Amino acid sequence: MEFNESKNIFLQIRDWVADQILQGKIVAGEKIPSVRELAVEMEVNRNTVMRSYSLMEEEGIIENKRGIGFFVATDAKRNLLKMQKQTFLSDELPSILHQIEVLKLNSVDLQILIQTIQSNDHENQ
Amino acid sequence: MEFNESKNIFLQIRDWVADQILQGKIVAGEKIPSVRELAVEMEVNRNTVMRSYSLMEEEGIIENKRGIGFFVATDAKRNLLKMQKQTFLSDELPSILHQIEVLKLNSVDLQILIQTIQSNDHENQ
DNA sequence: TTTAGTGTCATAATACACTATGACAGTATA
DNA sequence: TATACTGTCATAGTGTATTATGACACTAAA
Incomplete structure (x- = not known):
């Protein structure tokens, strides 16, 4: 690996x-x-x-x-989901937001990102 | 630090x-x-x-x-912008997308993220 | 019982990031 | 010239991740 x-x-x-x-x-x-x-x-x-x-x-x-x-x-899966979600939102997201701001990345640069998020909106449960 | x-x-x-x-x-x-x-x-x-x-x-x-x-x-700034942008899109973004998919994060969870991107859309230059 | 598969522990060796210091050459300023 | 900054290099020590092995207890199956 x-x-x-x-x-x-x-x-x-x-x-x-x-x-x-x-x-x-x-x-x-x-x-x-x-x-x-x-x-x-x-x-x-x-x-x-x-x-x-x-x-x-x-x-x-x-x-x-x-x-x-x-x-x-x-x-395990339910707990992992909870743990990872919290870790992502509190530890990783701030850094990501900062980079997007500094690098001035717009919705064209991040088109795939937006699509990925939106496709999760259409999922149930 | x-x-x-x-x-x-x-x-x-x-x-x-x-x-x-x-x-x-x-x-x-x-x-x-x-x-x-x-x-x-x-x-x-x-x-x-x-x-x-x-x-x-x-x-x-x-x-x-x-x-x-x-x-x-x-x-330096122009070159850094170019380098970091490429690094972000090719090295970091894939991992981010994967996590969003696996953790099923939607536009509610990532509201701040979407807002940050959109605010960059309204910038000039 | 024997064999082969589990995890576990102990020990030693290697690699490398980081620290701690000292010494030296170049530059600016009093 | 003397002083106080710069970066640079060398050396040695520490901590820890990773590797390499061997040995042992437990379990399952032949």
């Missing part, structure tokens, strides 16, 4: 797994890749994956079953 | 100076804070500031005058 240089790998792995859950590619109760398995797949040391999983366990989005592996926790 | 944990300090200092230029708080030809001065102000080692300045010199947005200090390069 390709990692961003300016962000810790174990955090990017956490983000990747969280994204899989949010996209519904892994559902509650389902087993996620084993520590060793994901380490090989991402070409990373198993200790690094272990660190990501420990973090996610603390966050309550995955749970461990002795000798078997890690599983997606009940309500 | 408060730094983000998951991004290198010398990059954040670069971003800060670049932002000052983009906002017009420092103009072309003007002297920027000395290495030692900014180091004290940001409570950081002078070598770290030196690293940021070296990077910006390579990017051509500041220039050095022997024994005097660093100065904002001619066209």
